[in-house]
Amino acid sequence: MIGILIPAHNEEDLLEDCLRAALRAAQHEALGGEAVEVLVVLDSCTDRSSAIVGSYPVHGLEIQARNVGQARALGAHFLLDRGVRWISCTDADSRVAQDWLVAQLALDADAVCGTVTVAQWDAAFSESAQIRYHQHYQYREGHRHIHGANLGVSAEAYRRAGGFEPLACDEDVQLVRQLERCGATIAWSQRPQVLTSARLDSRARGGFGDYLRDLSQVG
Template structure:
């Protein structure tokens, strides 16, 4: 039986990569619809305080898709607020049963792959999970050899077979009733993804932390959001004073 899906993609000055991200998201949604896994979908791209052509290029990719919308957001202060506003706009557009609607989150510097949506939904269904916490791999390493070794250690420490303890906003899915139950993404400056997962866990919602749902994201050391993955990678450099 199919479900409804909202996909939210926050973007800030991502004109060079937004097309690649959206082509992947659209292909993944279309395949899931063809497979009978998804009935209706709403793709929300949130162009947050962009000083470049991110919104224009996103609109060019999405064209006449009736299930997609690009919103220029000049008022949100935090990335948590950007994600949450996109989710709530998507849910309002679908106006369906929250228990049969999924919220998927990714980023504008990420490639999700054609099977992304389907893998999330099938994995969740197999264990009756209310959230799927996936992983990311980096497109390439841009830092030092020392930082690379530190990153590899971090991955090993937080990964046990096919499960893990990482949280990435670029690869996170939550059933809408569980999302609303905990208040959604908190309007935090950073760490909104971890805070959402922590809140879900605290409320007793079943989480699936799986390495079987993976995306490819940028390994850049200078990101758009403070406290994001880029800052974490930069913090591993010896010059940052992190062992």
Template sequence: MRPATLAVVVPAHDEERLLPAALTALARAARHPDLAAVEVLTVVVADACRDRTEAVARDAGALVVRTDCRNPGLARAAGVRHALDRSLTGPSALWVATTDADSVVPSGWLAHQLAHAREGWQAVVGTVTLPPSSPLAAPHLALYEKTRPPTGAPWIHPHVHGANLGFAADTYLDAGGFPPLTTGEDRALVHALEHRGHRVLRTATCPVLTSPRLHPRAHDGFGHYLSEMAGTTDA
């Protein structure tokens, strides 16, 4: 696949405080020289927001979709639909990347996904990391990477995060898209992609920095995992 358009979908619920850093990082990633010939769209899905999330997104130049579903699966799906509608190309030439409003992508993140799309991969499933200053960083890393081979061999990791995910739009449509789940919509999509026989790359070479907050906007997701870890660490 040689994408002509790359769309980034960011669901956000009351994220006016953390969203600016996320959008600044995405803008930096969009300026990577490898993306010079590619149209880049950023779509923020302002889901049931009561703060300035929508205004922050518009001020940063993002396209904004307003929803009131309070559901990450529906919000991500709405963002992908908007990207499909706004793209100048069809699904066969559109690559969709997803991240979260409390996450900061590295400068080469979009170029990393684009390179793998050009290699023929139909989805790229990445990893996340915590700020080194967080007291949860070390215990998280030990648990998170317990399946990493000790020999330095490529790590085909078992994780799925909406904060670090990318896929070809036509492949996404074939798999049925994001299901309307309040949690686990990312894992369900990747499972459907693999079940349909699409080429899914699990790679840890371009992790996304994510928030260590213990009271995240999405229920029973990564923040729940961190809360349980914090409780174990404090015990």
């Protein structure tokens, strides 16, 4: 069984698109009918996110942590208890490709770090800032980007690495560093595709949105 892990904090505007994409990926014929369970960890949500999750054939876990690392850790524990062999992580403001799971598993690694593509640039993100972004971002095999929106790990390697730590940001980076220390094989690939938001009002301080905001203020 495969698990898809999605932390969410007040994501009513983007969550439905995220869930539809995840469920399409879960039904890909190349998975050969293997069961896929989708879990949304609703962290301190005060909007309609919980109601949206309840309207889809997915699991919902409500917590009051306001901490993405803790949300991912609790979600991973839930999925491992369900018996998953592989955990695929994405974010509630992102949309995975239909072959996302297939592409991760085909890399035959202990963990997969994928790239992200910005779906639509925020109006506040200038053309010059977009150019700076594309100059630095590596859409290629062997890149070194780490995104919680496009990360996969086997259950065995996750346990060996000690799992996500309750960090307010960079919990994905911490896990990958621990995987490297444990000698896990990591595929750095652009093949698993994910579209993500370029909003500058990020839910997690220090995350991708803050990186974009800092980039937009350069020069």
